[in-house]
Amino acid sequence: MEEESDTRKINNSFLRDHNYATEADIISTVEFNSSGELLATGDKGGRVVVFQREQESKSQPQRRGEYNVYSTFQSHEPEFDYLKSLEIEEKINKIKWLPQQNAAYFLLSTNDKTVKLWKISERDKRPEGYNLKDDDGRIRDPSTITSLRVPVLQPMDLMVEATSRRVFSNAHTYHINSISVNSDLQTYISTDDLRVNLWNLEITDRSFNIVDIKPANMEELTEVITSAEFHPQQCHTFAYSSSKGSIRLCDMREAALCDKHCKYFEEPEDPSTRSFFSEIISSISDVKFSHNGRYLMTRDYLTVKVWDLQMENKPLETYQVHDYLRGKLCSLYENDCIFDKFECVWNGSDSVIMTGSYNNFFRMFDRNTKRDVTLEASRENSKPRAILKPRKVCVGGKRRKDEISVDSLDFSKKILHTTWHPHENIIAVAATNNLYIFQDKVN
């Protein structure tokens, strides 16, 4: 017995000291809420962790609103579909916040099959002085009750509770890849590989299918839906991206079933870059409207593109994220990295866009100055208050001192999920099981 516990102690400290991440801790989504006060992360183990920004204090101006853990809860559990003999992963695919309408916070979280609405609320008072039970909850002996009293709310230590308010299930045959809340704040869409469903936040037993691209004969399937998002201002407009590299804009006023798009965005393929993997790398992994609603941003394996909603035949801007990988597609295909789905984000003013890459690098592109920067999220480079140093990948020829060569890149360290504060220059970057929060330099 003693030996066993010794082994366990050794194993635990070994695991802790060597930073072996358990798979359940891998962060699978990050999202700021609409005020930027809260930051939510979801992980592969089905947990949601919400961080809250500290109030800025005048006495300590250098501690500019740091984020601390506010609430942690288990959103989804692993399930088993007995009919199809399939396990349903508890991994949180997406979290979307609802804009705050009262003291409580609401967010939608989804795994592959089920969307849940969670209410996060604070409790800092509790009623004391019940008549029929005492403060510990024990029932009082009726014979000892001699008078009536009114319970009084007394202050207590702050408690943050998360309660599941709605469960939206049984609407998706395929795996949910995205959810998006409408600007009307009453409906939202959930999207799987072949269908987009419209829900009312109040009604859980019914959803409307608004896009269905499933062919009558599955053998004729050529493309799937990879992401969908509502327009930030127009409550009747949404866009969805496909694995073929196209984006469709749909207007819900035209018909109940939005199979006919009103705009179709696609850039013709450049025949000179055709390879075995052209289809895979042109598949769009993320689509995001700009905050002003005039542009769309898409991410495929090697590039980020900004589209003007008024121009369908080609993107307005194309940014190369890591073009040096173009010659390595075969090995990236063999080690599965070519299937990685990177996300992209706008900053609050739509002037800068950001996306992740490998080796824990992430890239920012300034749309106005056309300058770009590569930064790294790693423990060694991220001492508190340290300024991030720009990184550079050496693509050929002589490697300079600070550069890293393509062959030295660690492809197991990938940044798929990032988010940008809606108003300020604060970003959150998920690197496997670590969350990095970076802020603008304080003057």
Added chain:
Amino acid sequence: MREAESTNLNVLIVCPGLISKTSCDMEVSVEAKRIMVVALGKLYSSRTQRGGLRLHRSLLLTLVMKSARDMYHEAQTTAESAAPGCKQQQQQQQSKGEVATEPTGVQTELQGPASLATGNPRTLPGEEVVCSPAELRRDAENKENLCPTQHSRKRRGKAAVEPDFLPCKKAKLEQQLIVNSVLLDYVNCSSELGAHPTPMPLQRAIAAC
């Protein structure tokens, strides 16, 4: 010279000795083949993955396979057109039941389609690479029925026939079937009233096409 007994199948008789591929085409062929093998491996391992088959990933893999197959065919065609002596064989690809001029390769090759036509579930050994998953399924079904002698009859030494990847029309059909049956499997697994996927006997599938 024996005519191929199969009437359903068009067979490309390839004679390695005569075809001289350019090194570029060779590279493309080798790469295409490797990509297809890897794709098949990934498709089959994804069945046991947690969370079930991922439609998007499966679709991308099948597209890569088709892309590799098409590029391989292209490379083959350019290689063959570069070697005029083999044009005859290229034509045979289109016509049914014609016979190659080279005797060595032919006998063993023709046994392949003949055996299939008679319902014997063995593929041409040259197509092992592509057909192995289909083979696996058939083997699972017919384990008791296969007798060992059939194995030895079909296996040829490397010295006898070189091409280990025959781009005949039959291979194309099989690939399509493999690919489509994986998607069908997914549908069966995912649909509300789905039945468990059953291995599709190859002969029946070819007849259906």
